[in-house]
Amino acid sequence: MVIAFQQAACGYGGTMLLSQIDLDVAPGSFHFLTGPSGSGKTSFLKLCYMELRPSHGSLRILGEDVRAMSRDRVAATRRRIGVIHQNCQFLDHLPLDANIALPLTIEGDSAPGADLDDLLSWVGLGHRRGALPPELSGGERQRAALARAVIGQPEIILADEPTGNIDWDMARRLLHLLIELNRMGRTVLIATHDLALIRAAKSEVAARVLRIRGGQVQPAAADL
Amino acid sequence: MRLPSLFRTERSPGSVVPPSGFTARLLVLTAAAMAFLAVFSLALALAAGRMAERWSQALSQTATVRIMAHQGEEAAATRAVLAILETTPGIAAARALTLKEQRALLEPWLGPGLAVESLPLPQLVEVTEAASGFDAEGLRLRLAAEVPGAVLDDHTRWRRPLAAAAGRLRAFGLLAVALITVALAALVTLAAQSALAANAQVIEVLRLVGARDVTIARAFTRRFTLRTLAGAGAGTALGMLGVWMVRTRAGEEVVLTGLGFEGAQWALALLIPPMAGVVAFWATRTAALASLRRIT
């Protein structure tokens, strides 16, 4: 299991938000997470990339117990997880290509080569590589965030409302990128309240849909 | 952390933090001012140290007895004085100066070729004080009673407080250097903290892509260390130039113009920029790691 929750719970400053999470995310699986605004979708993803720690129960990510991880270990594990934030942030003073290459260059691991060009054209930003992030449209930012999330060949890709700012055509294109990555063996977890997106995906991959209701994470009904 | 990584430029993590023109210039300027002050404090401490040493050395041998006697009675008076000194506790040795020695003492003042013999010169007796010291007042009374015209010049009495004052001046100089170091550390810490706060978004992005704390901290330490080094380098150069300009030629040195470095002491001043760099590195790193540990 790449992500394994056991009786996990989390919250902010004493108030419980999610509880009794029992969930296994298998390698190579495709998950959707849905639920009303404010139900805790973003918080759930934060658990998955260790920005939030479970207050109860256990959580194992890529085989390691998050409670036992040192700060450096967390950083190293994050380099195996690609995250697309709900409001994607960048280093506003660096051009787009440097921002997208950041997961590769930050720890001096490797320099981006031709992959970067491929990736940029794959997300349709080949012509914008020199632009500064504040000059990008909302949709361009979201695609740039996707490119940054996947450049390090992560095993897990977490996307928080990846289609929030973009039109339906662009949303489908983005979804296809994620499905393609899943076919290459990556585990994908998308938080969204866009049911049309989930339906569109279900026709192409065996996606599991989870729903947050009353602080519990449960499988959604088959008909959504 | 390896120091050479500070100077890596290609794809250096320094560039992940946006430049901050005004604060940067302010830090460079302050580092320069502090290094300048440090050079002067150091020069003061070293000069005071030399002064204290010279006066302490002089202390051990500078009591003299001056004998003014009537013509023909000089030899007898000198013998009497030597006899008294021999029996005075606390005096290690006493020796009458020869005429040649006395002439050598006067030459700097009256010029060579002077017929010293024709002058009514007092006979000088050099008194070497033992470590225990002697009772100057008692000796003075005894001399006055037994050899009229013999006067004790006890230089130690006015040199000792001067030597002590010079020693305190040196301590002040060193204290000033220490305070400047502490102030620099505090200042760099404040500057680093404001930079960390201003770059909260940058830090969040870096953590998201899996940067370790030391990597993020390095982006800041590198920048602050280099700026402090640059500022301190300029300030030290200016300070050394200033000290060099108030220097004196050998032998001219008195209390005020004695400010300066001698020989290897110049190298000591050259240690100021690297020391400032080390202080800045340490202060920034501590501030950065502490503030990073506060976020999950």
Ligand SMILES: Nc1ncnc2c1ncn2[C@@H]1O[C@H](COP(=O)(O)OP(=O)(O)OP(=O)(O)O)[C@@H](O)[C@H]1O
């Ligand atoms: N850092 C925080 N401190 C305190 N409360 C928080 C924090 N982040 C989120 N919350 C609260 O937790 C709840 C769930 O927030 P979360 O962002 O996980 O919801 P969401 O399902 O992602 O909502 P949306 O669909 O609007 O993005 C909300 O009530 C929110 O106010």
Ligand SMILES: [Mg+2]
């Ligand atoms: Mg959310």
